[in-house]
Amino acid sequence: MIIRQLTAIFAISGLAAATPAIAQDTAEPQGPSAEFGETVFDGDFITIGAGAAVSPSYTGSDDYVISVLPVILGSYGGVNISPRAGGIKLDFIPDPESGVGFDLGVAARLRNNRASQIEDEVVLQYGELERAIEVGPSIGINFPAVLNPYDSISVATDVMFDINGAHGGTVVTPSISYTSPLSRGILASFSLSAEWASEDFQDYYFTSDPADFTGPAVDALPAYQVDGGGFTSFGANLLMGFDLDGDVTNGGLGLVAITGYSRLVGDAADTPFTTIRGSRDQFLGALGLTYTF
Template sequence: MRNPCLSAAIFGACLSALCAPSAFAQDAAASDNVYERDHLTIGVGAVYGPSYEGSNDERISPIPLVKGRYKGIEINPRTRGLAVNLIPSTRGAKVDFSAGPVFGVSFNRSRRIKDEVVRAAGKLDTAIEVGATAGVTVNRVLNPYDSFTVSADVKWDVNGAYGGMVWQPQVTYMTPLSKAMIVAVNARARHADGDYARYYYSVTPEQSLASGLPLYDAKSGWDSLGIGALVGYDLSGDLRDGGFALFGAVNYSAMLKDGKNTPYTALRGSADQWTVGAGIAYTF
């Protein structure tokens, strides 16, 4: 989930919960529950947050949403990407598993850089990321309708930008507050390999000469930790019948180690990354 608004990563995990309240709907007949049959959710949102990872300049960025299920195969949203679950869920199951490919695009420092010093260091290439995701969900943890999910994404850049690998474990708890309202809380961390760290956090001699920033040699490691929450509200008053739903989210991410100590963050930005956002989705 690497893009100009890193903190928007909460949307991918929590929108999956918002758009798939299957546990909440288990007391309804399958014919009355759009999520128990083939369906598609499309939507759009906007987030206000850092213009690049570690920036203290904010910008507004769109967040598209696509989620659905067809013959047991599920498509789940990620920030500027998607994941495919090839393991069908079982109605009424206590535990569900997920696994499949994941795809993403990173525009981190590739466009719309507000800081003139960071911009002088040069724009970076767009990364196209391909990998795998896997997870396990426990249903009915604290009440008959909630769920707790532990998952991880592993992705490699295949576009020759940073050319390395990142992996992100995360946990998500989802529970409905009523037939119309659902809440999801997500916590995650990210580990970047040396190729990623050098590309985004190092300051090379050429970049130092162009920007005036000091030289910096970044290494692999855990570079961010985040937590966020999302609230969704179905406009018809019942999440199970699909239709339009509104959502809002707030997220905090802390840059760690070289993500925090790089001059792009320490001298020109901030390790504290806040993002807020809202949007609308339609399910049919």
């Protein structure tokens, strides 16, 4: 579906989970064929790009760092490739020509939380953690033509497991998104999401043990033990995508801007890494450039 593919073009770092489809009222060639004509998305296509994001130094930090985000996405042989935060998703179910669509595939990501760029000098004295490699199934459903012929609401969930032996736990990330083109070259997407994590995950990132502290004892944070699995955060993101020649259907250069906010809850909010050295309020900003062919 054309609009579904346009959404992917603007989905740098996976912060927009929407994947809309176009509704067709009849079997006559009106819908996307009449509106857009021949496009770069008719068949296989690829998008490459890079972005820069300003985000917390670690989950719960009030220090912010800049990260470079490489991007690759597209469609090949009926398999859709889309970015995720720190990773990628493959969807193996071809999109329908009209009506409700379903996603079923595999998602993977590299989690760098407290593995690098720790700006807080006290938290740094607890040492850098191992990077987690998370892999698991991704499912979703897309409802097209909600308020206009080209918008959609999408509901998705990723369930991923650490296969690198870092936190060794499970992470579940449900999301819901509304996406609509504002013109032939501008697209907007608003999404709500949450993160749930198992006890192993929570213990790895949020337990505070004075025995792990390598600095002066007087600077050590209070001991803190997590209380099982649970939600770690709830958040919202707004994405705006702009084609630089005003026509996204012909490929070429595009620009994407993302702003986001999340609120830490549970052990992620109560750990002294957050309450004493950081903040429960987490903000995100990103800007990226893509090229589609």
